[in-house]
Amino acid sequence: MKEEITWSDHVDHLKRALAGGGVFLVVLDKNGRVNPMTIGWGEVGIIWSRPVFTVLVRRSRYTYDCLLTADSFTVNVPSTGQLKEELLFCGTKSGRDLDKAAACGLTLIAAREVSSPIIEECALHYECLILARKQLKAGDFASTEVLEQYYDTADYHMIVMGEILTAYADEDLLRIK
Numbered sequence: 577m578k579e580e581i582t583w584s585d586h587v588d589h590l591k592r593a594l595a596g597g598g599v600f601l602v603v604l605d606k607n608g609r610v611n612p613m614t615i616g617w618g619e620v621g622i623i624w625s626r627p628v629f630t631v632l633v634r635r636s637r638y639t640y641d642c643l644l645t646a647d648s649f650t651v652n653v654p655s656t657g658q659l660k661e662e663l664l665f666c667g668t669k670s671g672r673d674l675d676k677a678a679a680c681g682l683t684l685i686a687a688r689e690v691s692s693p694i695i696e697e698c699a700l701h702y703e704c705l706i707l708a709r710k711q712l713k714a715g716d717f718a719s720t721e722v723l724e725q726y727y728d729t730a731d732y733h734m735i736v737m738g739e740i741l742t743a744y745a746d747e748d749l750l751r752i753k
């Protein structure tokens with residue numbers, strides 16, 4: 577049973593997952609087709625007096641196109657060590673070429689408050705309403721080290737900030753190690 581949580585509960589689990597195999601960012605394309613993509617960069621915090629989940633998506637991703645037209649996204653975090661193959665698949669294949677959720681056998685179910693669905697098999701979910709999008713460019717970087725290390729092909733990230741309207745978790749699944 578997935579119970580509603582406060583946005584800041586289980587942030588340690590989220591951080592471990594981001595730093596490990598990643599988590600699933602789920603968004604609809606302009607035709608309403610669902611595209612899950614693995615992300616390793618993201619953060620939660622308070623901005624504009626509300627809880628916000630921020631993700632960074634490079635221009636080359638199909639998810640980037642989806643985020644330009646979508647009104648929401650969900651972030652879906654597996655239990656520790658679970659869904660490793662699915663994370664790798666969704667982090668190496670593009671939704672331009674195939675239906676990744678179907679190929680992985682992931683179960684998509686309606687979210688509680690946003691149009692983007694969630695992935696049932698995950699343990700922790702954040703439903704986010706997009707508040708702002710900001711495209712990074714070379715001139716934004718104060719650090720040439722970061723610029724050179726991460727953007728040698730000029731594939732700059734778009735920063736997308738979504739208000740966390742609700743978050744919920746299966747506490748039993750989160751305890752599985």
Ligand SMILES: Cc1cc2nc3c(=O)[nH]c(=O)nc-3n(C[C@H](O)[C@H](O)[C@H](O)COP(=O)(O)O)c2cc1C
Nearest residue numbers: 598615616617633634637638639667668669670671
């Ligand atoms: C562990 C992991 C973490 C990743 N994190 C990000 C990320 O934070 N931002 C990003 O743009 N791409 C990230 N990627 C790469 C995308 O998931 C990958 O390019 C994916 O195939 C894009 O799918 P799409 O074209 O369907 O959007 C990550 C990949 C892996 C395996």
